[in-house]
Amino acid sequence: MNGNARRPTSNAVQAEALAKSHDDPVEYVGFRVDGQAVVLNLTQHQRLTPDRSLDVVTHSPTGFEWGYTGSGPAQLACGLLLDYYDDTQVAREHYIAFRNRVISQLKCDGPAACWHLTGEQIDAAMATITDDVVALPDGGKPSPTLPENWRTVTRPDRRVFQRADHDHYIVLGEGTDGWLAVLCSQGDRAYPAPLASRTVSDDADVERAIRALVDESNDLIEPPEGEC
Structure with missing residues (x-):
């Protein structure tokens, strides 16, 4: 203070x-x-x-x-x-x-x-x-492949991409059939709520899946054209 x-x-x-x-x-x-x-x-x-x-x-x-x-x-x-x-x-x-x-x-x-x-x-x-945190454990860093309002941080078991201007973040971790990327929102809940997800095979473009979830985040919070 x-x-x-x-x-x-x-x-x-x-x-x-x-x-x-x-x-x-x-x-x-x-x-x-x-x-x-x-x-x-x-x-x-x-x-x-x-x-x-x-x-x-x-x-x-x-x-x-x-x-x-x-x-x-x-x-x-x-x-x-x-x-x-x-x-x-x-x-x-x-x-x-x-x-x-x-x-x-x-x-x-x-x-x-x-x-x-x-x-x-x-x-x-x-x-x-202090150990019970999902996103931004060290403040995050800009990602060259994502918009400026997103930050990325690497953790031992997963990567987290945090949106700076809204309560959205993407968690990338190992799934049963490759990589699993999940778009989440914490909101008022005790546990994060999944909003969308992508399953990516080991030889696929993981960054492309992350960018697709970023686009979904925009679609979820931005009003349609013509609406205020």
């Missing part, structure tokens, strides 16, 4: 960086005012709004929520990670897992009718989920 050094984001040092505490204690609190969810960063005496996190993912423009796995909690998970770590990549990679393990469990119980979440608790939770 502001006032602290940025966290390193390379795959080799990210887990270690997230395990370190901030120099100063950080605490967030959530409660309701006339039924509206309100989240405060008590350390900075500021209200946390979805505005900054909406530049990363768009799940709930109308506001935050907690206590279940849905759009509002997903936006809060991204907003909290972005505010605490001040790192867009970390927020984008881990907000779904953070929502499922932390935000979905928050409740406004007790006389104060609010929840509290400390920086130490965030660090502890992130230490358990």
Whole structure:
């Protein structure tokens, strides 16, 4: 967060960086005012709004929520990670897992009718989920064969192509009859949802299959001609 050094984001040092505490204690609190969810960063005496996190993912423009796995909690998970770590990549990679393990469990119980979440608790939770990431483990790199809004990264068991401007990514791994390329979307789900796939034989053009799935991604999110 502001006032602290940025966290390193390379795959080799990210887990270690997230395990370190901030120099100063950080605490967030959530409660309701006339039924509206309100989240405060008590350390900075500021209200946390979805505005900054909406530049990363768009799940709930109308506001935050907690206590279940849905759009509002997903936006809060991204907003909290972005505010605490001040790192867009970390927020984008881990907000779904953070929502499922932390935000979905928050409740406004007790006389104060609010929840509290400390920086130490965030660090502890992130230490358990930093290996549970599908896309962009090291930020990705441009691919000479794909459009500029796609990034590619090689992992030991598969290659991942992440779309930078939308919640789409392509996973390439070994299938039963060759290579299997799957276009996925995380959305509000605990597990990625497959949108399209291609099975490619070992001697076929794998890059061509990837480009075909990129085109399918465009078809899924871009409106037909003549529509706004």
